[in-house]
Amino acid sequence: MSDVNAVDFDAKARAASGQATESAFEDAVLSNLICRQARYPDIATQQDWYMALAYSVRDRMLARWAASTKVYAAKDVKVACYLSAEFLIGPQLGNNLLNLDMEAEAREAMRALGHDLDSLLAIEEEPGLGNGGLGRLAACYLDSLATLQIPAIGYGIRYEFGIFDQEIRDGWQVETTDKWLQKGNPWEIVRPDVSFYVSFAGHTESETDADGRLRVRWIPRRQVKGVACDMPMQGYRVDSCNILRLWKSEAVESFDFQDFNAGEYYEAVEEKVVSETLSKVLYPNDEPEAGKRLRLAQQYFFVSCSLQDMLRMMDAKGTSIDQFADLFAAQLNDTHPSVAVAELMRLLIDERLLSWDAAWDITRRTFAYTNHTLLPEALETWGLPLFQSLLPRPLEIIYEINRRFLDDVRRQYPGDDERVKRMSLIDETGDRKVRMANLATVGSHAVNGVAALHSDLLKQTVLRDFAAMFPEHFLNVTNGVTPRRFLMLSNSRLARLLDKTIGDGWRTDLARLDALAAHADDTAFQDAWRAIRRDNKTALAARIRNSTGIDVDPGALFDIQVKRIHEYKRQHLNALYIISLYRRLCRNPDLDTAPRCFIFGGKAAPGYAMAKLIIRLINGIAEVVNNDASLKGRMKVVFYPDFNVKNGHWIYPAADLSEQISTAGKEASGTGNMKFMINGALTIGTLDGANVEIREEAGAENFFLFGLTAQQVDELKRAGYRPAEYAQGNDELRDALDQIAQGRFSRGDKEMFRPLVDNLLQHDPFLVLADFADYVACQDRVSEAWRDARQWTRMSIMNSARSGKFSSDRAIREYCERIWTTHPVRIDLAQS
Ligand SMILES: *Cc1c(COP(=O)(O)O)cnc(C)c1O
Numbered sequence: 001m002s003d004v005n006a007v008d009f010d011a012k013a014r015a016a017s018g019q020a021t022e023s024a025f026e027d028a029v030l031s032n033l034i035c036r037q038a039r040y041p042d043i044a045t046q047q048d049w050y051m052a053l054a055y056s057v058r059d060r061m062l063a064r065w066a067a068s069t070k071v072y073a074a075k076d077v078k079v080a081c082y083l084s085a086e087f088l089i090g091p092q093l094g095n096n097l098l099n100l101d102m103e104a105e106a107r108e109a110m111r112a113l114g115h116d117l118d119s120l121l122a123i124e125e126e127p128g129l130g131n132g133g134l135g136r137l138a139a140c141y142l143d144s145l146a147t148l149q150i151p152a153i154g155y156g157i158r159y160e161f162g163i164f165d166q167e168i169r170d171g172w173q174v175e176t177t178d179k180w181l182q183k184g185n186p187w188e189i190v191r192p193d194v195s196f197y198v199s200f201a202g203h204t205e206s207e208t209d210a211d212g213r214l215r216v217r218w219i220p221r222r223q224v225k226g227v228a229c230d231m232p233m234q235g236y237r238v239d240s241c242n243i244l245r246l247w248k249s250e251a252v253e254s255f256d257f258q259d260f261n262a263g264e265y266y267e268a269v270e271e272k273v274v275s276e277t278l279s280k281v282l283y284p285n286d287e288p289e290a291g292k293r294l295r296l297a298q299q300y301f302f303v304s305c306s307l308q309d310m311l312r313m314m315d316a317k318g319t320s321i322d323q324f325a326d327l328f329a330a331q332l333n334d335t336h337p338s339v340a341v342a343e344l345m346r347l348l349i350d351e352r353l354l355s356w357d358a359a360w361d362i363t364r365r366t367f368a369y370t371n372h373t374l375l376p377e378a379l380e381t382w383g384l385p386l387f388q389s390l391l392p393r394p395l396e397i398i399y400e401i402n403r404r405f406l407d408d409v410r411r412q413y414p415g416d417d418e419r420v421k422r423m424s425l426i427d428e429t430g431d432r433k434v435r436m437a438n439l440a441t442v443g444s445h446a447v448n449g450v451a452a453l454h455s456d457l458l459k460q461t462v463l464r465d466f467a468a469m470f471p472e473h474f475l476n477v478t479n480g481v482t483p484r485r486f487l488m489l490s491n492s493r494l495a496r497l498l499d500k501t502i503g504d505g506w507r508t509d510l511a512r513l514d515a516l517a518a519h520a521d522d523t524a525f526q527d528a529w530r531a532i533r534r535d536n537k538t539a540l541a542a543r544i545r546n547s548t549g550i551d552v553d554p555g556a557l558f559d560i561q562v563k564r565i566h567e568y569k570r571q572h573l574n575a576l577y578i579i580s581l582y583r584r585l586c587r588n589p590d591l592d593t594a595p596r597c598f599i600f601g602g603k604a605a606p607g608y609a610m611a612k613l614i615i616r617l618i619n620g621i622a623e624v625v626n627n628d629a630s631l632k633g634r635m636k637v638v639f640y641p642d643f644n645v646k647n648g649h650w651i652y653p654a655a656d657l658s659e660q661i662s663t664a665g666k667e668a669s670g671t672g673n674m675k676f677m678i679n680g681a682l683t684i685g686t687l688d689g690a691n692v693e694i695r696e697e698a699g700a701e702n703f704f705l706f707g708l709t710a711q712q713v714d715e716l717k718r719a720g721y722r723p724a725e726y727a728q729g730n731d732e733l734r735d736a737l738d739q740i741a742q743g744r745f746s747r748g749d750k751e752m753f754r755p756l757v758d759n760l761l762q763h764d765p766f767l768v769l770a771d772f773a774d775y776v777a778c779q780d781r782v783s784e785a786w787r788d789a790r791q792w793t794r795m796s797i798m799n800s801a802r803s804g805k806f807s808s809d810r811a812i813r814e815y816c817e818r819i820w821t822t823h824p825v826r827i828d829l830a831q832s
Pocket of ligand 1: 131132133134136562563564643644645648669670671672673675
């Protein structure tokens with residue numbers, strides 16, 4: 001019935017458009033152009049056609065979403081809920097076409113309508129709802145969940161303004177507002193009927209109810225309404241379609257001004273404005289958290305909406321509350337959603353009237369927590385006065401959780417007061433604070449790190465006491481990335497070669513790439529491999545010219561470091577090496593060295609002065625090096641502006657060398673390292689995060705290792721690290737620092753980089769100077785290896801071949817089996 005209507009409708013649209021069409025999909029695009037975008041072909045812009053195409057693709061997904069949702073509503077289906085303050089999902093059109101296996105069909109339909117699919121793909125604005133790795137991980141996991149047919153929901157915040165756009169002016173980063181919603185978001189379905197109230201501030205009152213039990217009532221000072229905004233997440237070549245549900249804040253009711261006198265009226269308007277501000281903007285990382293009341297409000301807002309939504313679905317299933325943890329597994333992606341532990345307790349006790357013990361049992365069985373950082377400054381805490389004033393009832397619950405928990409600690413470790421202080425959910429040293437990592441750990445049945453080394457260090461450092469008390473709760477799940485987006489979509493040429501060589505099973509079983517190893521020495525295969533890599537580099541070179549004006553040679557070694565700019569990631573170590581190489585070439589113009597193109601990309605937090613200075617330094621070096629004709633093009637330095645998922649599509653497949661040079665023990669896992677490896681880049685890296693496992697898989701002979709180990713870093717710091725001694729003992733290093741200090745890369749300005757140079761010489765918290773000599777020696781080995789193109793190509797092939805472990809499909813299988821106990825559910829569109 002509805003089908004007949006749709007065809008009829010599309011036919012009418014076609015007639016209205018005055019265009020003859022050849023396929024049903026063409027009809028659908030025209031119909032959407034006219035009926036949803038309200039344009040007809042003669043006056044439609046590229047943006048209109050993009051929207052019409054996107055709506056038509058969305059319609060196909062929604063049929064699958066309906067079939068999926070119907071099946072998930074069954075009483076015995078367990079749903080994985082991924083709670084994350086960030087989802088960096090990247091552009092959707094290309095990925096959705098890929099997962100629906102309809103790119104060729106869409107390309108043909110658009111061609112028939114007079115449009116080039118690639119141009120339409122290029123104008124899509126990406127939802128920048130994340131800072132970097134953590135948000136991108138959440139997005140890769142949604143892709144794998146749908147592809148593996150696991151019933152799942154991603155829960156997060158619909159930021160009106162995502163991560164800022166980056167421009168470079170005079171070598172400095174300039175932030176501009178990310179207006180991703182300006183032209184509308186065709187993937188979003190707003191659901192005014194799926195909305196919940198969230199309370200803030202006010203006070204609590206307690207009373208004894210008719211059964212003699214103590215009941216607490218929270219009398220909030222204000223409430224905010226959260227409205228669900230859904231985006232379909234289509235699995236690859238399956239009918240499963242999950243959703244990403246993002247909450248948008250609204251004022252509870254529009255105010256009725258007859259009830260107000262003038263003063264109250266403006267107060268009411270203000271309330272409304274504040275309510276709508278909640279989901280306005282994503283906070284950048286690496287900024288002091290202190291006093292960010294709005295940030296804590298955002299966290300509580302999205303967590304409360306999500307838990308209320310889960311309870312609503314449970315009610316709809318007609319199951320009872322004691323089965324909640326059998327129906328939902330909730331993963332806390334870092335501590336950002338960890339107030340969920342207190343909020344679920346509140347909902348169960350205050351609203352569902354469960355006993356404390358029953359509620360606590362459900363809560364702990366429901367949650368699991370993923371830790372993403374060991375950096376002490378990145379461990380989230382909230383000052384008690386702020387927490388108390390914004391979330392009085394959840395804070396009472398946290399106190400009660402803590403009271404009971406510390407009783408357990410005291411029972412298990414009598415007399416150990418220091419341990420009790422360390423494990424407390426409240427930090428009592430100095431200004432009192434809530435420790436969110438402790439809350440997440442105590443409220444979860446599983447705690448995982450994101451790479452083997454990180455999970456080990458976690459148990460030895462920040463969560464040591466907890467690992468001693470609950471050893472069975474701690475495990476590792478090494479991160480992964482989706483091979484659909486980061487190989488099939490962004491490196492389609494390589495994907496076709498893989499299909500031809502080893503079949504297409506690798507797309508959903510990446511371990512099958514191992515079969516490539518048998519071809520690593522095959523000359524014809526090597527030539528095909530190299531030709532593709534060359535094409536990818538040429539494509540990136542064109543984009544570099546477009547965005548920076550710099551000409552780079554696709555024949556040069558592309559040495560790439562793209563990631564957030566941070567001192568622990570050590571972009572400045574790379575910069576120091578570039579300066580030393582430049583000096584060598586200046587002093588010895590005939591030096592026979594491999595031409596190199598150094599490419600950087602990444603955003604610095606707006607308030608992180610040192611990171612912004614590092615960007616300025618890179619651009620200062622680029623200015624000098626790129627304009628030095630005596631180099632004869634043997635060296636180029638590029639800062640590629642506005643690194644995001646979309647730009648990443650061009651960058652990862654074009655790298656010969658992947659820079660993963662963080663101070664050992666500081667990078668939890670990294671996922672950029674995996675994207676590069678899958679695409680055939682060789683890594684130069686420290687034994688940090690997932691690099692350790694990358695090297696294990698690739699083989700030591702296919703990896704450029706340098707630097708101190710995490711343990712050596714620790715020992716050196718303990719022994720009293722004196723960075724200036726490293727500069728004194730190394731001519732190249734001293735010279736590079738002098739050059740910077742003398743204004744060589746700041747047009748003679750000797751002040752500009754003083755904070756950076758002084759910091760390195762006096763403190764160097766991330767041991768840049770200690771690792772410099774070994775890094776340079778390792779880079780020399782890289783240059784030597786590059787001379788032998790066959791050998792390099794062999795190593796490149798071996799890296800791809802051994803990258804199977806780093807698929808997010810593997811990671812998600814581990815979460816399902818070891819943490820969530822969720823199972824695939826087959827969806828069949830034809831049967832529904
Ligand atoms: C993968 C990715 C990251 C994470 O990179 P790391 O090198 O692991 O820090 C950050 N930003 C974007 C846009 C990404 O795609």
